[in-house]
Amino acid sequence: MQQAVDIPLKISQSAALLEVVHSAIGLVKSPVAITAMQVASRIWCLWGIVVPCAATVIPQGLLTAGQQAALGLPGWANINFITLMTAWACSEVIRYGFFALKEAFGTPPYFATWLRYTAFMVLYPLGVSSELTMAWRALPDIKARGLFSSTLPNSWNWGFDYHLVCVLVMATYIPGLPQLYGYMLTQRKKVLGGGAAKPKAKAA
């Protein structure tokens, strides 16, 4: 599975950087900070965790339960990559599907709008928990290999501890998720309206 999605995943997620650019130059109305936060978390998870630590975070070829047990891998190791792909793929298909329908028909069908502003309730927590689990599982490998890290002394007097950075990035998810979630709930209320429809007043 990982081999099957490898190239499309790298291209599609890296291209998402353009979303931040589009937001920054005013091509789309979405706020730059929120867009950047969403895109940055995925870029980091893909290029900072999944790609360099693939051997650790994705059991090769998505092994059978027996093979996993033999290698001492936890039972949920396969599930983690699947949930990550599910969350990312579904959210993008729904979002871009909504945009495509909007472009094609001017007003997208209600179902597409409803899905666009409702699916995140499940997909956001699923995506975030998958990203965090991936990162958490990669931490020992990052520390052991000194991945992307440098230590002093060196001529430019620069030290960088990627393991620590990953821990700090994971910590930012704590205030970050409620902020994003709250923003999406506000958007949902704006677009779909909150609560049940008001009953019509009876004619006298």
Place this chain on the structure above:
Amino acid sequence: MTLISLDLQSRNGKTLAKLDVDSEDTVGQLKKKFHAVNKKYYPARQRMTLPAKEGQKSGEVLKDSAKLSEYGLSSGSVVLFKDLGTQIDYSTVFFFEYFGPLVIYPLFFFLPQIFYPGQKALPLDQRPLVQKIAVAYWMFHYAKRIFETYFVHTFGHATMPIKNLFKNCSYYYGFAAFVAYFVNHPAYTAPDETLSLVCFALAMVCQFSNFRCHTILSNLRAPGETAYKIPSGFLFNYITCANYTAEIWGWILFTIGTHTIAAGLFTAAGAFQMAEWARGKHKRLQKLFDGKDGRQKYPKRWVMFPPLL
């Protein structure tokens, strides 16, 4: 003297007060009257605007010095009120912004045992000369900034929201610790001493140039004046925000002199922010001094950083 009754509303349309004022009163006096009614909202905390006209996103902001009659306000007119939140003096904000780095940086220099546990730090007299010059330069820079805050700068606005204090302080304090950590590290590799001395000597020239620019800006307006003026003299004859030019070059030289990426990142962050402000100021001056209707024409100048900007 014409007495009018104004309906002061919040942005969601709720009436906060109905105030009887003279149409020749200033907006500042209106704010004082509202403060008398509602003690929480002192004048600096208030922003008053006219309701948005057709096609406008927001209404015109009322200037403190302007008379109410200038805005065509009459009895029953609605004025919208916005609470700007708890305010704090600009000079106080700047003091705390600059006092932090002034204290934080030398702590790393004088107390390495706290910040670099398990690392063998050299005694002060055996430290590289660059580290000693860097700490002196850093402290001089922030002491100069505090001095300018109280004795040179004149502020267009008296106050700013208190939340800015936390945002600005975290930027300055964070970068002070970040830069100090690497420059004062026991494993620091000192660059060529001659190069460092030349860089710091030139950086000091930048410091004095920056001070000269600030005194020019400070003397630009007569006391009580608020109108924009075209700065001139010294580097201002060629660059709109010459004070930023000197500031950025000072930090570039600090980066080369200390040979640290951390200082380079601090320089880049500062330059990026200053470029935003400089572009804004340059555009404002060009728009204001357009050479039409007897107004001065703004001369052709670099924005901030020749030849790039």
